[in-house]
Each structure stands twice: as structure tokens, then as C-alpha cells.
Amino acid sequence: NAGVTQTPKFQVLKTGQSMTLQCAQDMNHEYMSWYRQDPGMGLRLIHYSVGAGITDQGEVPNGYNVSRSTTEDFPLRLLSAAPSQTSVYFCASRRVFEDYGYTFGSGTRLTVV
């Protein structure tokens, strides 16, 4: 049982480049989300989805796009990377109406130079 798989683990981008962070889960969780974590700021929600075909913005959505074509996958796209997007990104999933069942991926450390 793989849980939540995030790739890549590390990435360095130049300003203006685009890339996609991948997230896949095999637990049939309806809810998937992307967070970024910056020093001293905790986890901030970027985008989330409650099911295939449904996405919504979180607290800090600017500069990021998402789509949810299947239950398993929830990729995060940076269309034009900026240094302010240097952060650690976590994907997390759970059952929609389960309080504590968040499963986190191992994270992607992204540096934009």
C-alpha cells in the first residue's frame, strides 16, 4: 500500500520555467490537497479537490493550477515559476468526511532561482 506518492523530491527551477508536481494516492480518498510550507508560517493550503472533476482554491492559489481527472491523481502546475514559490510542497489526502485521516506525501523541496 503506497499511500500518497509525490514526485519529484527535489527540484531547482529558473524563474519563468514551468513544471508539474505529481501526486498520486491509492487509498481511494475523495479529498486531495496541496500545501506549501515556509519557515515560521506552518502549512498553507494552495488548492484542493473533493473528487474527480472538482477543484477549488485554498488560501494561496496564485501562480498555481490544478486539475483532477481521476480519483488517484492531483497534479500541481507552476506555469511561470517565481522565487517566491521556493518552498516545500506537500500533497495530502483523506476521506471527505473523515476528521483525522490525512495522509501526507513525503514532500517536494522546490527552489526557484
Added chain:
Amino acid sequence: EDKVVQSPLSLVVHEGDTVTLNCSYEVTNFRSLLWYKQEKKAPTFLFMLTSSGIEKKSGRLSSILDKKELFSILNITATQTGDSAVYLCAVIMDSNYQLIWGAGTKLIIKP
């Protein structure tokens, strides 16, 4: 604005000490409060608290919620170097099941 505030932001103690970490919250639709431990990678679940005054316990860790005063504490007794981590608190909103996270407390245990 809904918010979760953790204190202290960082704490350094010696092995064997007891520590208390604090989490206070102001949210419009409280459902439950979660504690996570984060070492070098992803957060791992510790406790979920929904009712006031009921202590949750796991080994040397325990936690309790006060819904009247809007806070929770996480206690760690007889600390060990393996307890060194960032401890995160999050509140689940009743309206949409979203999480609001605190900034975390960085705990360092010196041998």
C-alpha cells in the same frame, strides 16, 4: 479571520524534562483539533481532539482540549532526543472540513 496560534515558537530542553506545547484558536466553526509531529519529512498524526476535558494519551505524549477557553496543550514527559521535531496543531472547520494550521513549535531535546 480564523486563526490558530502555537506557542512557544521554539523550545530547547534537556533529555528527561517535561514540556508543554500550547495551541490556541479562533475559528467560526470548530469541529476538531489535530496534533501532528513533523521531523524531516511529512507530518505524522498524533491526536485528534473533539470534546473538552478528555485527555488523549499515547505513551509519554498526552493532549487535552478546552473548548471554553479555546486552546489545547500537548504534554511530553521524560523527553528523549527522538522527540526533537516540529509539533503542528491544526483545527478542522465544521463548515467545509478544511484545516487551519498553526505555525508549529520547534522542539529541540539536548542529550
